[in-house]
Amino acid sequence: MKKIIIAGPRGKMGSEAIKLVQSHEDMRLVACIDRKNNGKKLADIAELPNLDVPIYEDALECFSEIDADILIELTIPEQGYKHTKAAMEHGIRPVVGTTGFTEEQIDELSWLASERKIGCIIAPNFAIGAVLMMKFSQMAAQYFPDVDIIEKHHDNKLDAPSGTAVKTAEMIKESREYKKQGHADEKETYPGARGADYDGMRIHSVRLPGLVAHQEVIFGSPGQTLTIKHDSINRASFMEGIKLATDKVMEIQEVIYGLENVL
Ligand SMILES: NC(=O)C1=CN([C@@H]2O[C@H](COP(=O)(O)OP(=O)(O)OC[C@H]3O[C@@H](n4cnc5c(N)ncnc54)[C@H](O)[C@@H]3O)[C@@H](O)[C@H]2O)C=CC1
Numbered sequence: 322m323k324k325i326i327i328a329g330p331r332g333k334m335g336s337e338a339i340k341l342v343q344s345h346e347d348m349r350l351v352a353c354i355d356r357k358n359n360g361k362k363l364a365d366i367a368e369l370p371n372l373d374v375p376i377y378e379d380a381l382e383c384f385s386e387i388d389a390d391i392l393i394e395l396t397i398p399e400q401g402y403k404h405t406k407a408a409m410e411h412g413i414r415p416v417v418g419t420t421g422f423t424e425e426q427i428d429e430l431s432w433l434a435s436e437r438k439i440g441c442i443i444a445p446n447f448a449i450g451a452v453l454m455m456k457f458s459q460m461a462a463q464y465f466p467d468v469d470i471i472e473k474h475h476d477n478k479l480d481a482p483s484g485t486a487v488k489t490a491e492m493i494k495e496s497r498e499y500k501k502q503g504h505a506d507e508k509e510t511y512p513g514a515r516g517a518d519y520d521g522m523r524i525h526s527v528r529l530p531g532l533v534a535h536q537e538v539i540f541g542s543p544g545q546t547l548t549i550k551h552d553s554i555n556r557a558s559f560m561e562g563i564k565l566a567t568d569k570v571m572e573i574q575e576v577i578y579g580l581e582n583v584l
Pocket residue numbers: 328329330331332333334335354355356395396397398400417418419420421444445446447448477559
């Protein structure tokens with residue numbers, strides 16, 4: 322039985338993750354970390370399930386008092402990093418969905434995990450379809466070095482580009498020969514028109530109400546284009562990946578960055 326703490330229980334992902342834990346007999350929710358409601362139980366909060374599970378505002382207090390195996394981290398970048406680091410320092414294995422961590426932060430967490438010999442999984446996207454979209458894009462980039470990534474999300478998203486777009490670009494970089502795209506003399510009439518530059522390829526972030534999480538990777542070469550596209554139409558799409566990660570994180574003693582390394 323894996324004892325689980327969820328950070329961000331009132332969020333769109335956190336509330337879905339509570340349902341995930343409740344629906345599996347090999348997992349038990351033992352606490353939540355929220356930015357308010359300290360000392361209350363989940364059952365005291367109208368929008369949360371009727372569970373006798375304590376809520377902590379202070380992650381350190383939670384990790385010291387609660388006997389847990391895994392932290393499922395689904396909050397915001399700055400806080401998520403602190404929670405992840407502190408969890409490992411308390412012997413609790415993080416499964417991190419929160420995006421927006423810097424490369425340096427991921428390196429720091431990798432070092433900590435190796436030193437403490439504790440597992441941690443950081444996955445910018447837990448949807449299996451999104452992982453396949455990234456893998457297919459990595460394959461295609463071998464033959465099509467000209468590529469634009471267009472990610473589209475709801476307008477409550479804090480980080481841009483999305484964690485998925487960053488991971489896609491990193492994976493493409495591994496198989497694509499460097500190329501600075503577009504016209505050598507091109508100029509932006511309005512700054513940002515050509516998107517973010519990652520290793521010569523372009524990333525565009527769309528933020529609109531009504532969207533959930535969507536990405537298109539468009540490749541072009543003379544006379545043809547190839548589009549690889551994935552849509553999450555609701556947050557249930559991420560739950561199978563979170564479940565896989567909670568199983569895997571118990572077996573490893575390092576940071577795994579990306580669900581493609583778990584499947
Ligand atoms: N890896 C993946 O597959 C996915 C990752 N995400 C990421 O997960 C994170 C959460 O996404 P959503 O649930 O959509 O956002 P949300 O805005 O609905 O929820 C975030 C929650 O974090 C809570 N929070 C903020 N500061 C906190 C603190 N100091 N302590 C505890 N809780 C705090 C907020 O109260 C809120 O309930 C984001 O970073 C998002 O990019 C989202 C969807 C899928």
